[in-house]
Amino acid sequence: MYDFLIIGAGITGSLIARDLSHYQCRVAVLEKDNDVANEATSANSAIIHSGHDPHDGSLKLRLNLRGNAMYEGLCKELKVDFERNGAFVVAVNQSESSNLLEIYEKAKERGIPCSLLSREEAIAKEPNLSDDVILALDLPSSGIVSPWEVCIAAMEDAINNGVELYLGNKVLKIDKKDESFVVHTTKGNYESRFVINCAGVYSDEIYAMVSDRPGFFVKARKGEYYVLDKFDEPLVTRTIYPLPSEKGKGVLVVPTIHHNVLLGPNSQIIDDKEANDNTAAALENVRKDAMKTVKNIPMNMVIRTYAGLRSSGSTGDFIIEEAKDVARFVNVAAIESPGLASAPAIAEYVHEEILAKKYVFVLKDEPRIERRPWIIINRMGNEEKQALVKQDPRFAQMVCRCEYISEGEIVDIIHRNCGARTVKAVKRRVRPGAGRCQGGFCEPRVVAILARELNLSPMDILLDGDESKLLIARTKE
């Protein structure tokens, strides 16, 4: 019997698991996919928003502001990168300028560091702003992270400290008992006093397993993006937002923590919760919209496109509460933007405002086991590298020429407690395949390493999902 069962190993589920790992309780996480961080957490804008955008009085606003303040400390504890690179919201005509003034006034009221910049002042800081930009709101507290790195690191830290992770466990049915729930998955049954529903776009369906009258539904809001190669001279150093509209924050130009640039997203509610495909029309709109705020965007530096499905709830706000009709069943649903920015604050809120009212938390006696950071050869000094190579020459066997990744780094992340088992899981952790050749050079090598380390045939190695085998037969002899 667990005390807490978390359904979904995206960034909210993982950070809640990590929070609970501080206390004397049994915690398990069920994830339908074969890796954590595999859905919305891996396909969003990767921004820690300042909090200028959510509606007054919303949970989104409260948790965004709190989350933004928490990120720096969180990333330090998890030993992952965080950069407070700032953001501009830009106006490109007079009516937008007056709207921008309202956003500025609101940001000030909310205690968000901000200032208004004339075109000249803004251009001095971001020379590639489009010629139409006439006014900019500077939001220096905005930041960037790698969302999946935060999620994976949080899960590694949680597992280090007693949390159990069960991948490939799709929830089929939940039985309510007097004092507990029995959650039936594709792999087994798990009994727990509390269930915390962090199932993303499926959180309404999970809730419907215990409720006859779920009070909300969740739709997939698709957002499409371009990824641009690394720049010698940065295109932009800050995140550039257009004026927001009812549909959301609009198409952004985002520098990433790995020095790429993202363009996106558009915003479209769709019925199919799995349809994360790219469409020509949406990509074209993203391109056009991005060019309204930033000029000189070199579309010949595009290396990839992707689409993410955000959980858009019927209430318009995050839905984070104990279900009104089911005790000890906690919904953490409709976590769309600013979900990433809010995630650590969501974990804190779930603990303090919901669980603590029903459960007496006692801190663990033993000291926490700290997370060992990823080994990143490319960032090490010469002596440090040489010492590592002496221990294991695989740290000098280069697998990826775009991002300079060694075999040793890949072997390390395969054998971690939340280790990589697919080509995409390897990419998510140490980035072979994330560069300009998109795996053209490294993929056969990554497949060979995965097969060897996991004691599998290369023919069993998956790109991503369970039906995504890469190789289908041996060649004729």
Place this chain on the structure above:
Amino acid sequence: MRTIELVIIGGGSAGLASAISAYEHGIKDILILERDKELGGILQQCIHNGFGLHTFKEELSGPAYAERYIDKINEYKIEVKLNAMVTHLSKDRIIEYVTPDEGYVTLQAKAVILAMGCRERTRGAIAIPGYRPAGIWSAGTAQRYLNMEGYMVGKRIFILGSGDIGLIMARRMTLEGAKVLGVAEIMPYSNGLPRNIKQCLEDFDIPLYLSHTITRIEGKDRVNQITIQKVDERFQAIANTELTFDVDTVLFSVGLIPENALSEEADVTLHQKTKGPIVDETYQTDVPGIFACGNVLHVHDLVDWVSLEGQKAGISAARYLNHEVTSGKTIQMVAGEGLGYIVPHHINPSNVEKSIECMFRVTKTAKFVELVVKRDGQVLKRIKKRHLAPAEMERIVLTKDELMGCNESIRIEIGEVTL
């Protein structure tokens, strides 16, 4: 820090040829840095015949062609490091490389030849819409799985792009028992060599859809269907021309890009069209002592020309190290109407012995035209051409006399139809 006369980055066809010719011209202190586990570069996965017709007057497989050069390297006892990835190159020719045997090593080269080859343009780079499942590869990666690792990537294949690797793979996969359903090419002409269209597609009844592109990829985990559409002259998909194919694999053969991350780090100026370094008549880049040859300089059609270019770069590097290269007035080579680029990009005639061969590509197909060579605006000569195509590299020889009479520039352009 060890100092070496000549370091060659890349042990493929360009690097091998340049090492051999530099050695034969008196440079004995040479190091080849190769990132793969053997020399030969991409030739090692090209197990089909057709290499060496010009160089050796016989048809060899890729590995057999490479073997001829590797034998020479061994005979000359030229130093080679395998599994050696160069991670940094400075404009002062300080090189950092890494191998499992030595770890991270820094050395000083007196001259460097860039011979890193090229990489394939990917599906992501051309933003083909649809899902992003397994079963989608650049043709060269699939070729590596097939010919080096011994695995088939699929059974029902569609190929986007009529680049030569894609065409070769169409035949190879067919011979391995796969069904290749078609090749789509967005241009109105093929981007592969005519002989590959004949031998790899027509001989196997594989349809080639010119002026078509893939507009949709279906399949969440593994690709299961694609849609192709005809495109107009601005490459926009035309409605109601959709054709769908049930496939498990899509291969992309949509262009090659010179691999110049290191060149850029060393402040080497790249050419907008070739995406490779700008070089002079000695294949020297604008960074002194750094030379370039082969596909890192510009993408070639035949390996024979890569080897030839490597050979010339090797001689030049030897002459540079022996202080035999003189500086002086240079002539700009200008790609006129119908030409994409000319290599070398500029020429100092005093370093040209008798003549120099200029290589270029045309931007569109043409029949029965003449190439017009203009010296300082005046027509120098006209050369009749029955057939020109972007897929084939063209060459033109300029004599020293022709160059000496030039003040500023030589321009090559496609002239009138001669019929």
